[in-house]
Amino acid sequence: MSNADRQHDLVVWGATGVAGRLVAEYLTEQYTPDTLSLAIGGRNEDRLQAVESDLVDRNDEWGSLPIVIGDATEPETLREMARGTRVVCTTVGPYTKYGTPLVEACVEAGTEYCDLTGEVNWTREIVDEYHDAAVDADTRIVHSCGFDSVPADLGTLLAQSFAMEEFGAPCSRARIYVESGSGGVSGGTLASAAELFEAASNDPEVRKVLGNPYSLAPPGEREGVDPGEQRLPRKDPLRSSWTAPSPMAPVNERVVRRSNALLDYPWGRGFRCTEVIPTGPGLGGAATAGLISGGLGLFTLALSFGPTRSALKRFVFPDPGEGPSEEQMEAGHFRVRVRGQGTTDDGPFTVDAVVGTDRDPGYGATARMLGESAMCLVQDDTDSPLSGGVLTPASAIGEPLAERLQTVGFTASASVANEDGES
Structure with a gap:
């Protein structure tokens, strides 16, 4: 037609x-x-x-x-x-x-x-x-x-395009930092998360997909050098900060890797990407990273078991179609930084791309x-x-x-x- x-x-x-x-x-x-x-x-x-x-x-x-x-x-x-x-x-x-x-x-x-x-x-x-x-x-x-996965995916593309223009070479790795964010979580988003965990608990093929960092790559290309998302607090290799796992990393990292594959690997087959939440330097940063990691781990554990998952859906999660108030949405904001690092004959280089706005990330x-x-x-x-x-x-x-x-x-x-x- x-x-x-x-x-x-x-x-x-x-x-x-x-x-x-x-x-x-x-x-x-x-x-x-x-x-x-x-x-x-x-x-x-x-x-x-x-x-x-x-x-x-x-x-x-x-x-x-x-x-x-x-x-x-x-x-x-x-x-x-x-x-x-x-x-x-x-x-x-x-x-x-x-x-x-x-x-x-x-x-x-x-x-x-x-x-x-x-x-x-x-x-x-x-x-x-x-x-x-x-x-x-x-x-x-x-x-x-949406917030999954435009900031990470588009930010990586912007960093890579800038690196090619400025240095004539792509970044061999990218660190995606969710630097700030404020907003509400919808019933639909939480329902999707519960659906994902339910599918994983019932289907070993789904568990394989979730366990493979390259699961969204084209058939025949679903393996590579990237080990997948960070799961524990770590000192960051590209900035003086501790970092915690990002709850969106399992989605966003795979989307970025699929982009690289679909575009015929302009960033190289050895390209690595990791999404994290920076928490600051020193003991304070380490403690915050530990708290975020622990909270995310407990939430993941609760969604992994049928009884606790059902209880969350029934008593805690808002219904699908419900969301934050107008005040929450108007007060929201986010900033995602993609830091890319690569090397030329003249030595290493580092570039940044920033995607953000003063609106609730999940809605406005x-x-x-x-x-x-x-x-x-x-x-x-x-x-x-x-x-x-x-x-x-x-x-x-x-x-x-x-x-x-x-x-x-x-x-x-x-x-x-x-x-x-x-x-």
Whole structure:
């Protein structure tokens, strides 16, 4: 089906949830009906009509927004929706439970797709099942376009591009530092985490995927020199600080390695990357790293066992679709630094890339990251050599995403680190 035959440029799927609604709000604030044919979609027509009414009240320039109804349990409704739009932007998770029929519908219809998933096991399933078909269809299926994993993936790309321009060589390793962050955690995010641990407890193949640092690499290339995520407090090799494990490392590191592989290893097959949380120097830094590591370990342990996992879901986690308050979102912020190190004939070099903004990372910032990823697909605003496949933000879109984010309040830039290792 040609794009001229489609009613919409973009459908925000899951617009009645917190994340989906924020994406729709952002797009209707940032763009106009003259530049974007936008629709909202989901399975509950009454709730979608309420969202549509609120969006139009906020910005009457839109007049009205088309509503698309569908259900993951009724694949034909998803196929009909996919045939009617150029791009689907979905926030409906857990993706392991609800995501596959929509991906299949998009590949069949030649419809571009982007999402927020951090579910490594599901991403691997989609890679194995649909990558070749998406390549044949010249259709981009782009996972992890929110806080997982745009800052790490795009930041690494910016650092590597700058290193090539400045020094004529790529960085052989990158350290991804989650330097600061404040914001709420959604019920949907926690439900996805619980779904992942449940799958791992029941399926040895899922455990293999989660245990392999290269599990998202193309088939036949799922091994390498990188040992995987840091699990204990450590003194950092590139800066004078202790570090703790990052809870997002199991996702973000694999996404970055997949980017390198999909782009045909411009950073080398020996490239290593690690994501951590810096906690400062000295005894204070070591103690903080120990506390974070211990807390993350206890949380992981609790999710690993059925009874405690069920108790957390029932009594502690917010329901899917629930999220932080407006005040929490407005007070949020994040900054991720990617420090790359490489060597030329003239000696070693160190570069930094920083991605961040003064918005809640999981909501206000993610709405912009996902929304602008979708717009890059709508407007074919990419510098990628890849026209189809199951891709990552860096491999599908590249630096145009950084340029777009800069225009909406993000820092997304690279520089040379100074002599003491700070940029």
